[in-house]
Amino acid sequence: MSISERLAPSQSLSEDEVETGLKWLVHNGVWAQGMETLALGPILVAYALYLDASNLAIGLLAALPNLGQLALLPAVQMVEKVRRRRLLAVVFGAASRPMLLVMAAAVLVPSKEAGLALLLIGLTLRYSLGAFVGCSFNSWIRDLVPEHRMGAVFANRLMWMTGIGMVVSLLAGLFVDEWDRLVPHREAYGYAILLVLAFLAGCVSVYCMCRIPEPAMPPAERHLPLTERLAQPLKDVNFRNLVIFLGSWNFAINLAAPFFTVYLYKRLGLSVTMVTALLIVSQAANIAVLKTWGRIADRVSNKGVLTVAAPLFVLSIFLWTFTTLPEKHVLTIPLLVVIHILTGISTAGVTLASGNISLKLAPRGAAASYLSVSSLITAICAGTAPIIGGLFADWFTDRELTLILRWTEPETRHVFQAINLRHWDFFFGLAAILGFLSLNRLRQVKEVGEVEEDIVLEEIMATARQGMRNLTSVAGLRSAATYPVELLFRKVRLRRRKSGEKTPTRFTSDGPIP
Structure with missing residues (x-):
């Protein structure tokens, strides 16, 4: 039996086949998370900083995974034409994994500038091919998972993914610091080794994808041109409100979030292990509440979860402005721990509910175009924000805004800096304001049972x-x-x-x- 025949969709699936598919869905998520943890986050930022990446390059590095989603335009057309989503996801998934080896090869280039360029090229190709995977995979899984179980299923998957991410993050951080100690002046090779391991984990995730059954797509009513197919979701007023919220929210968050790691490395002078430990604190908090958020989403509504979790996330961003007043202080580390706990709790709710509500509002049979439009607009907003942040980062370097409280007595005078905004602090404050404003659009989204x-x-x-x-x-x-x-x-x-x-x-x- 050929690979094409093995990956053919089924006209109907039994309950046992669905349950088996949901188990492999979790396995796929676990290995994909291992790949992403080793290839992105603090490890990738540290790798780029070793290659002398500027603020603009860091912003571009954060933007490329999102801007790569522009490939969703031809991906939607291909899914609708081929109508074999598992086959497309597996083929493009297998093609995207070797790009991790291209990124690892950047360390072998004599010039750091050329090495950084190779790293960016590998990242761009990886996520451009990944857009075809996401378009096929999201539509396929939307039809596979029973609607009344979406909250529980994806909460369980996210819980396992986050748990694996915690373990891999800790081991990766310890490996990088230990490698730097044992092999001084060759720390970049440690990052390259982690990218090779990410490639292997990605290959296993593709195998797990092969084991998930695919329900056949319903026959298309009529062939629509690409422009009309992409315009159709925007004519749906309710879905359009959701897309506007997701776009504005992701722009606000990504204006600051990609630079948190740079801030920890450069401004606060933390080590890779310490940054990784904070990430693990956030992931532990994420795991602790995932099932609770999933249960609430199923019993109450996804919009209700977003209404509570999103403002909490905005608060956690605003608290970053108090980690220096104007330099590190005795409460910096405790405050960072609190921030990462709040971030983990709120991210669990926002990630789960925003994904579920998109799946829920996308009609069966047309999920590919609906979800692709949502992903496309979200990707553009999330991709442009860090580039804008990188462009203005150097301009804000010499700017400072201070609010001073002064108490004067006959013999003494006490001065306290209530607020001190410098450099990255401006982005954190602006992101918090824009994130809060984006919540107004969420109120206009209607969800059944909200x-x-x-x-x-x-x-x-x-x-x-x-x-x-x-x-x-x-x-x-x-x-x-x-x-x-x-x-x-x-x-x-x-x-x-x-x-x-x-x-x-x-x-x-x-x-x-x-």
């Missing part, structure tokens, strides 16, 4: 209470642990009463109260 944010808060409170009951019998401790969410919930409910809105149905850990 509820208001206080329902989500009550669900979180019920989960927290249940967890504390399992840990302790001390009532006062249970109340103290859930007080922050309780306080937030009370403020939301009081606001609704003042505005005259109807109070929604209440939830407990066992479901809605009649």
